[in-house]
Amino acid sequence: MSDTSIANGTTQRPASKERPSRRPRRLGRFVLPTYSWLVIAYLVFPIAVMVAYSFNRVTFGLQLVSFAWNGFTLQWYRQWSNVPGLTSAFWLTIRLALVSTIISTILGTLLAIALVRYRRRKFRGKGTIEQILFLNIAAPEIVIGASLLGLFVTVNIARGFLTLVLAHVAFSIAYVTVTVRARLAGFDRSLEEAAYDLGANPLSTFRRVTLPLIMPGVLAGALMALALSIDDFVTSNFVSGSSVPFPVWVYGASRVGTPPQVFVFGTVIFMVGIAFALLSLGISRKKS
Amino acid sequence: MDQPLPPDHPGSVKGQRRFAAFRRGLAPYVLSLPAGLWLLLLFIVPLVIMLSITLKTCNPASGACVMTWSWGEFPHVVSLYHAQFVTSLIFAGAATVIDLIISFPIAYWIAFYGGRKKNFFLIMLLVPFFVSFIIRTLVWEFILSNNGIVLHFLKHNHLVPAGFHVLGTGFAVIAGLAYNYLPFTALPIYVALERIDRQIVNAAYDLYANRRVTFMRVIMPLAIPGIFAAFLLTFIPAFGDYVNQEILGGTSNTMIGTVIQNLFLIDSDYAGGASLSVVLLAISLLGIWLYARLLGSRTIEEYL
Numbered sequence: 359m360s361d362t363s364i365a366n367g368t369t370q371r372p373a374s375k376e377r378p379s380r381r382p383r384r385l386g387r388f389v390l391p392t393y394s395w396l397v398i399a400y401l402v403f404p405i406a407v408m409v410a411y412s413f414n415r416v417t418f419g420l421q422l423v424s425f426a427w428n429g430f431t432l433q434w435y436r437q438w439s440n441v442p443g444l445t446s447a448f449w450l451t452i453r454l455a456l457v458s459t460i461i462s463t464i465l466g467t468l469l470a471i472a473l474v475r476y477r478r479r480k481f482r483g484k485g486t487i488e489q490i491l492f493l494n495i496a497a498p499e500i501v502i503g504a505s506l507l508g509l510f511v512t513v514n515i516a517r518g519f520l521t522l523v524l525a526h527v528a529f530s531i532a533y534v535t536v537t538v539r540a541r542l543a544g545f546d547r548s549l550e551e552a553a554y555d556l557g558a559n560p561l562s563t564f565r566r567v568t569l570p571l572i573m574p575g576v577l578a579g580a581l582m583a584l585a586l587s588i589d590d591f592v593t594s595n596f597v598s599g600s601s602v603p604f605p606v607w608v609y610g611a612s613r614v615g616t617p618p619q620v621f622v623f624g625t626v627i628f629m630v631g632i633a634f635a636l637l638s639l640g641i642s643r644k645k646s
Numbered sequence: 647m648d649q650p651l652p653p654d655h656p657g658s659v660k661g662q663r664r665f666a667a668f669r670r671g672l673a674p675y676v677l678s679l680p681a682g683l684w685l686l687l688l689f690i691v692p693l694v695i696m697l698s699i700t701l702k703t704c705n706p707a708s709g710a711c712v713m714t715w716s717w718g719e720f721p722h723v724v725s726l727y728h729a730q731f732v733t734s735l736i737f738a739g740a741a742t743v744i745d746l747i748i749s750f751p752i753a754y755w756i757a758f759y760g761g762r763k764k765n766f767f768l769i770m771l772l773v774p775f776f777v778s779f780i781i782r783t784l785v786w787e788f789i790l791s792n793n794g795i796v797l798h799f800l801k802h803n804h805l806v807p808a809g810f811h812v813l814g815t816g817f818a819v820i821a822g823l824a825y826n827y828l829p830f831t832a833l834p835i836y837v838a839l840e841r842i843d844r845q846i847v848n849a850a851y852d853l854y855a856n857r858r859v860t861f862m863r864v865i866m867p868l869a870i871p872g873i874f875a876a877f878l879l880t881f882i883p884a885f886g887d888y889v890n891q892e893i894l895g896g897t898s899n900t901m902i903g904t905v906i907q908n909l910f911l912i913d914s915d916y917a918g919g920a921s922l923s924v925v926l927l928a929i930s931l932l933g934i935w936l937y938a939r940l941l942g943s944r945t946i947e948e949y950l
Contacts, residue, residue: 391759393752393755394751394755397752398752402770404774405776405777405782407785407795408781423788469680472673475673481678496878496882496931498883500907504696504906504910505695505696505920509691527688528685531681591889605779608784612780627776628776639769
């Protein structure tokens with residue numbers, strides 16, 4: 359965009375005006391890209407360290423990650439399930455993430471549909487719901503976790519898998535709703551009306567017209583909920599009780615010493631996540 | 647979405663239509679009921695309970711609590727923990743400023759020069775989120791530790807004295823916070839810059855504004871809401887964070903999140919923890935209220 363404007367302007371501009379416009383072009387071509395790649399390197403650096411340490415040999419003593427580099431080994435990948443607490447915590451996190459993602463995606467999508475479709479006049483309380491969603495996203499996580507602990511103690515619910523699901527859905531709904539609503543905004547309702555005109559009832563219209571159209575948004579919301587749930591530490595730490603999810607276990611273990619398998623899990627989760635992200639990027643590029 | 651109607655619904659055509667209209671009127675409430683109920687019972691009610699815990703007065707002997715609407719707990723905890731509030735303010739503030747300085751140029755570059763690779767660069771910007779928050783912070787503990795990669799190299803080459811350490815200081819906490827929340831800063835700024843109409847920028851050039859003037863008087867004013875949103879979205883979570891402080895900061899420089907967590911989970915002092923949480927929430931809401939007053943209440947939602 360900027361090159362065309364310069365090309366259009368050069369004939370009329372005095373020579374002195376050209377200098378300042380040329381200098382920042384070097385900024386865009388050289389300084390900014392170099393800087394940006396440095397920032398990306400800074401963001402990737404700890405991840406590279408994590409991957410490297412997952413291959414680090416342990417020479418003596420307990421099987422814990424050591425600061426010094428002792429040589430390359432695949433031992434921790436072969437013995438990935440050798441730490442009993444860690445493996446069960448990991449599977450708990452996966453179960454928890456799946457359950458809370460399914461619930462929060464359904465609830466959040468329905469709410470998003472209601473918020474997009476109906477104006478304030480037909481939907482009293484819409485403004486209140488929007489404010490609650492906003493408050494839920496904006497509130498510091500420690501406040502949400504602490505208040506949920508207060509609730510569970512007050513109504514005397516034993517802390518465990520159930521309270522984890524209740525809590526994870528509670529902090530995911532708002533993110534799902536916001537994500538789905540953003541994708542729903544440009545939805546063409548005439549397609550639904552066409553389905554009605556062709557004799558489809560509301561249920562089959564929803565199933566065969568609406569749902570396929572909003573599916574990308576719903577999937578984006580579900581991925582958001584999944585990522586939030588897998589990564590959550592603060593809220594889980596308050597409400598987990600006896601069933602310990604992966605991040606809470608890792609935190610507890612790290613205070614005594616981190617088993618190398620933690621970095622194996624971290625590396626594998628990272629690889630799977632980044633593969634999905636780049637794959638979806640490739641698909642969306644092909645489509646466009 | 648309308649509620650499903652059985653195809654052969656009994657009753658007259660008129661009754662059927664009225665019934666359908668009634669259902670359609672109900673639809674928004676039916677659709678929002680499950681999520682609304684969940685948020686009411688597991689978000690609003692807990693907040694109300696937390697507020698009520700702080701307003702009650704408990705008999706230390708019997709443990710029985712009665713609602714006395716006493717607001718005295720707030721000045722009490724604030725005076726008790728004001729040092730931790732100040733520490734949180736300094737650490738979170740420093741990390742947020744660092745993040746704003748780091749992320750503006752890269753957000754600007756992706757928005758204006760990203761071209762077809764924009765989405766790829768955005769994924770690179772979000773790359774820390776593909777690793778668990780706890781593991782990310784643990785890795786920083788390894789990197790910054792006394793025998794870790796960075797200090798080992800510096801000490802080996804006698805660039806810093808042998809007794810030099812970063813871990814256990816405020817600098818380590820700020821570094822951890824800055825790394826962990828950088829994507830929260832970069833994304834809103836990127837969104838704001840990306841949204842700027844290129845025609846407006848071109849118009850400025852056509853009117854003989856040079857690059858600097860265009861940047862200062864066209865691009866910056868349009869990016870301000872995004873910068874402010876980035877500030878809030880980074881500062882609020884960093885202010886309440888206690889993981890970075892506990893892993894990287896050691897026992898010194900306690901932040902307010904650590905105090906809240908310890909009061910709830912170790913000391914079981916729910917009244918104290920609840921009052922501090924309410925204060926923390928109030929500070930966050932104050933920031934958002936300021937944003938809404940200065941830049942309009944709708945705009946911040948666009949950056950979530």
